[in-house]
Amino acid sequence: MSTSSSASGEAGGTWAILVAAGSGSRLGSDRPKAFAGLAGRPLLAESLERLDTSEWVDAIVVAAPPGWEEPAILLAEELVASKVAAVVTGGATRAESVRIALAEVPEDALVVLVHDAARPLVDDAVIERLLARLAEGVDGVVPGIAIGDTVKRVERGIVAETIDREALVAVQTPQVFVAERLRAGYSGEVAGATDCASLVERTGGRVAVVAGDPRLVKVTTASDLELVARLVEDEGP
Secondary structure (H helix, E strand, O other): OEEEOOOOOOOOOEEEEEEOOOOOHHHOOOOOHHHOEEOOEEHHHHHHHHHHHOOOOOEEEEEEOOOOHHHHHHHHHHOOOOOEEEEEEOOOOHHHHHHHHHOOOOOOOOEEEEEEOOOOOOOHHHHHHHHHHHOOOOOEEEEEEEOOOOEEEEEOOEEEEEEOHHHOEEEOOOEEEEHHHHHHHOOOOOOOOOOHHHHHHHOOOOEEEEEOOOOOOOOOOHHHHHHHHHHHHHHOO
């Protein structure tokens, strides 16, 4: 299912895919994660509003949970999110949701930004860093955070190797890509892909890393949601 909103989108430019189709089973909510409550409104509202007001984003496609397309459209209207060009029904996996939403991005789009609604506190500083690095000639850019804990590879409950964490980062979203390279990444098998960058890498694309943001907390559990609610409160009006 693909449902157009009141917006028509922009030709060319940067299109954002907002992935919001996760069930959120570990959150313990009676509704999909994107519609769990955050500071008095649905979790989805935070990232949708931030992307809509971003000077770097020209149009948005939302991948909504099955059966929640209409509430997503109504939320966009309530927020006066004029950049929302379409709301689509998300797939069974994140990768499938992105593939479905990508089909709504016009062929002449230059850049596609993919963001998870589960990381609500996206801001323009991160987006600007990503796009600036993309303009230097790579195929994609992801935000990364240094790993503070010691990392070990385990086999059958026994440590097989202690990995040098200096070369490791924890990757966040949003992630940005040259549109044609992202389409190439999604043209084949997507099973098992946990982010878009891995598919672009698989097809020979060069993906760079810039500094991420510790505030881009991924909401998975109720405690994560409580943490993000405190961060939103700290930001104030």
